[in-house]
Amino acid sequence: MFQQRINNLRQKFLKEKLDAVLISSVSNITYLTGFTNFSEKEREAYIFIGKKFAYIITDARYTEAVKKEVLHLTLFERGGKKSTEDLLKKHKSQVKKLGIEEDNLTVAEHKIIRKHFKNTKHFDVNHLRSIKTEEEISKIEKACKIGDLAFEYILKKIKAGLTEKEIAGELEDFIRSKGAAISFPPIVAFGENSAVPHHQTGPSTLFVRSGQKGQIVLFDFGVKYENYCSDMTRTVFFGKPGKKQKDIYETVLKAQQEAIEYINGVLKSGKAVKAAKADKAARDYITSKGYKSIPHSLGHGIGLDVHEHPSLSPKSKEILKEGMVFSIEPGIYLPEAGGVRIEDLFVLEKKGLRQLTHSPNKLIAV
Amino acid sequence: MFQQRINNLRQKFLKEKLDAVLISSVSNITYLTGFTNFSEKEREAYIFIGKKFAYIITDARYTEAVKKEVLHLTLFERGGKKSTEDLLKKHKSQVKKLGIEEDNLTVAEHKIIRKHFKNTKHFDVNHLRSIKTEEEISKIEKACKIGDLAFEYILKKIKAGLTEKEIAGELEDFIRSKGAAISFPPIVAFGENSAVPHHQTGPSTLFVRSGQKGQIVLFDFGVKYENYCSDMTRTVFFGKPGKKQKDIYETVLKAQQEAIEYINGVLKSGKAVKAAKADKAARDYITSKGYKSIPHSLGHGIGLDVHEHPSLSPKSKEILKEGMVFSIEPGIYLPEAGGVRIEDLFVLEKKGLRQLTHSPNKLIAV
DSSP states (O other): HHHHHHHHHHHHHTTTTEEEEEEEEEEHHHHHHOOOSSSSSOOOEEEEEEEEEEEEETTTHHHHHHHHOSSSSSEEETTTBBBBHHHHTGGGOOOOOOOEOOTSSSSHHHHHHHOOSSOOEOOHHHHHHOOOOOHHHHHHHHHHHHHHHHHHHHHOOTTOBBHHHHHHHHHHHHHHHOEEEEEEOOOOEEEGGGTTTTOOSSSSSSOOOTSOOEEEEEEEEEEEETTTOOOOOEEEEESSSHHHHHHHHHHHHHHHHHHHHHHHHHHHHHHHHHHHHHHHHHHHHHHHTOOOOOOOOOOESSSSSSSSEEEESSTTTOOOOBBEEEEEEEEEEEEHHHHHHHEEEEEEEETEEOOOSSOSSOOOBO | OOHHHHHHHHHHHHHHTTTTEEEHHHHHHHHHOOOOSSSSSSEEEEEEEEEEEEEEEETTTTTTHHHOOSSSSEEEEBTTTOOHHHHHTTGGOSSSSSSETTTTBBBBHHHHHHHHOOOEEOOOOOOHHBBOHHHHHHHHHHHHHHHHHHHHHHHOOOOOOBHHHHHHHHHHHHHHHHTTTTEEEEEEEGGGGSSSSOOOSSOOOOOOOOOOEEEEEEEEEEEETEEEEEOOEEEEEESOOOOHHHHHHHHHHHHHHHHHHHHHHHHHHHHOOOOOHHHHHHHHHHHTOOOOOOSSSSEEEEEESSSSSEEEEOOOEEEEEBBBBEEOOEEETTTTTTEEOEEEEEEEEEEEEEEOOOOOSSOOBO
8 A cells, every 4th residue: 555655656756757756744754654653843754755766764763663664665774874865865866856845844954955956846745645545534434433422422521610621631531542542632612712713722610600691612623543533623502502602503504514515516517626615605604694704714634634635715726526535614703702613524425525523513502 | 031032032133143033933932922822733823023023923713812822922913815925025124134943944935935035044043942941940840740750650550461552541641630741642662662762652562471581661751731841761670670681771770870970070170061972971881881872862952842952962062051951861772672761851050960850760670
């Protein structure tokens, strides 16, 4: 499988008239090798592929593990007397034009590379990843399934006196108990905090406010299962929701439905499904109801990364294709009343969208 | 405090003849604002500081939170009709030379910036962070204290039948129960796995091997407390260690002691303490005993990031100064026998190193 991915990559860069590519992003390295142990924060490895060579470059901390797990690439151990530059120099004469990940490689790294390769050009691996294989989809589906179970579990746990942090901790524990990991730190937002789309889960406490409207509880969390991520958001009410809250909820839910119907409709007509148009369908519905437009994208691709291609946003130039997996997650955020977001994952199939998250989406008051 | 840090930064870039700096790394943004919610994986914010302006640039997902928490910077909300470029352009005429973080900014971002600022130069924020204030040290100390408690706790939990992953999970749970977070995914390595310095904690199971030598259990984990990290490694034996294992253990422990004594000795003599020389002291001791040299650096600074300045490595050009906090972590790794690493954190004070981690370091057999 990984050899096949290297072959596809080679085909792509040759088509783009590149002689070799240097891959630096950790999730692309994982995609091409299955190896998941490199840190996102520090540069611990590269993959360097030419017409007739294919290296993984790393240091002595990783060589033992790489020797065992990455059999389809030649290991180059950097450190001590051998540097990455030595390897690059060795292949200098064969490489007139080098592909690099301009959206990942740093200016400092590029300075070093340019000493040996004057001619570099952006090379995009991410698009290779956007159309998923059946195996990848089934891993994402499994992650979604665990997410659904986690939501079911956490709904039973909600009670007055708990903090956002405690609920997030319970979610994490549950996910771990299923042999999976979180795909990002869970967001749990109470009341007004839910109006901050990326609220930092904190010490706010859930309490019963007598005579007041229900307190919003927003959950945005994801599961990582065999390296593949899920992502979902549900907004529930602690206490009985007020009229305005209900209206926001129904509007967001309907906006999601608008996007789904738009995508399925265009697909049926046989035309290309533009991601920006799907975004617009949901966005326009929300503004038509008198609310402010969604302050973020409608959705994002998902796979080895929580956020990857395609992007469903106003500026997106992407076409949604069969095999792509992405979120649809409209939201309305009112600074005083709070925010509502509903997020599900879908895979685009021949006949239309198939939903991968199955948690109930009708208004829940606990 | 954060305003003071901005002032120090301004002083530094003016001294380097820069008119403004664009800060992109998340931990530097946290250092300058206290705001911790931006993702490391995607570019969600910049800080743009000139002689007479100081902006934080982010999008609508974060503006509500930033308005509340970052009062000393002017908020520029990008997205919709306003882009980061618009703000940069506005200040073009005032900025002849712009400082950027070349080790963080991507080639793609630099391309855009260069359209407006032909003259850019690397600007280093990390060195501002390497000397810690008392408040920062006390946060790291608190993180170390929780780490020590976690080690004490986990020692009691070790028993045959447990997997590496389960033990790592127990460590995480304990750390979370103390109101803290992990500073990185804990490494737990059994037996031969301990010979891989960055082993990926997995399904290996601890078992009693009759008639054989003790099985190595290596723990490398850290705590994050109020954004500040700790990091520690202990290697214990499940069963009675063999003679070779004992010798490795004692050699690593002595190597750590050699580095400590070297640093304290040079400090006493009033000379500059070179980080590379401290690394050499431990390294030479290990090779003098017939073992292979340490396949990683002897140590690293720690603070908002688990790894930051200064680096204690053969190539390091840094001088260890009062107020710096760093690890000293020699190791010996034998592919068949397993590996031993011992890691503690220290702060350099006027009179010498003060150890911040206090877990016992004498050989433990459980």
